[in-house]
Amino acid sequence: xxxxxxxxxxxxxxxxxxxxxxxxxxxxxxxxxxxxxxxxxxxxxxxxxxxxxxxxxxxxxxxxxxxxxxxxxxxxxxxxxxxxxxxxxxxxxxxxxxxxxxxxxxxxxxxxxxxxxxxxxxxxxxxxxxxxxxxxxxxxxxxxxxxxxxxxxxxxxxxxxxxxxxxxxxxxxxxxxxxxxxxxxxxxxxxxxxxxxxxxxxxxxxxxxxxxxxxxxxxxxxxxxxxxxxxxxxxxxxxxxxxxxxxxxxxxxxxxxx
Numbered sequence: 471x472x473x474x475x476x477x478x479x480x481x482x483x484x485x486x487x488x489x490x491x492x493x494x495x496x497x498x499x500x501x502x503x504x505x506x507x508x509x510x511x512x513x514x515x516x517x518x519x520x521x522x523x524x525x526x527x528x529x530x531x532x533x534x535x536x537x538x539x540x541x542x543x544x545x546x547x548x549x550x551x552x553x554x555x556x557x558x559x560x561x562x563x564x565x566x567x568x569x570x571x572x573x574x575x576x577x578x579x580x581x582x583x584x585x586x587x588x589x590x591x592x593x594x595x596x597x598x599x600x601x602x603x604x605x606x607x608x609x610x611x612x613x614x615x616x617x618x619x620x621x622x623x624x625x626x627x628x629x630x631x632x633x634x635x636x637x638x639x640x641x642x643x644x645x646x647x648x649x650x651x652x653x654x655x656x657x658x659x660x661x662x663x664x665x666x667x668x669x670x671x672x673x674x675x676x677x678x679x680x681x682x683x684x685x686x687x688x689x690x691x692x693x694x695x696x697x698x699x700x701x702x703x704x705x706x707x708x709x710x711x712x713x714x715x716x717x718x719x720x721x722x723x724x725x726x727x728x
Contacts, residue, residue, distance in 0.1 A: 476493075488501055572594045589715060601716060605618070621661070638723060662684060663684045665685040670718055
């Protein structure tokens with residue numbers, strides 16, 4: 471006589487995910503394979519994500535990859551290996567995309583607000599200070615700033631409001647009269663002729679005005695034709711409405727001469 475192998479046929483009636491183990495002649499035990507649970511006749515794949523998020527961080531997503539196997543991936547707005555996830559502050563990198571003159575505040579996941587600092591105005595992504603400061607920050611107007619500094623002219627650093635007509639940098643660099651004005655001590659008056667006090671005049675405001683008085687004392691004539699604003703029948707406004715905390719800057723393509 472020979473012992474009957476209960477596991478010889480059809481895995482002994484055990485699940486295909488189980489091991490059939492011979493016990494005594496004619497008997498067997500069914501044991502679910504690793505990664506499965508059940509009585510051996512029925513074996514169900516274990517999903518580790520169902521218990522304690524699979525050992526992942528609470529700010530991570532657990533994804534089953536196989537029987538009792540899973541990977542952990544940090545949720546959006548967090549970084550780490552999935553087992554440990556740390557909140558990413560949007561404001562910690564490049565000021566959250568806000569202006570360098572703005573305060574970045576994290577609000578919700580992947581969200582932040584940008585607010586201009588005191589003494590600056592704007593939407594938080596672009597913030598401007600007073601127009602004296604802004605002259606230096608724009609290559610179109612920086613030469614005008616250096617001329618003001620050289621002559622210690624600080625009129626437009628006050629509370630204002632002011633309206634400023636600034637000859638573009640290349641115009642100031644290339645006009646031979648500039649050196650003569652400096653040599654003769656006339657440059658300060660030429661510069662002040664480009665400034666208007668006690669008025670914050672945007673482009674649309676200028677279209678309704680024919681004359682304004684400069685800080686130098688002489689009038690500036692304004693004409694509007696063919697969708698262009700022209701000063702003293704010569705200088706055209708080519709860039710407009712750079713608004714600062716104490717006024718507005720317009721860039722022109724010619725130097726105004728009193």
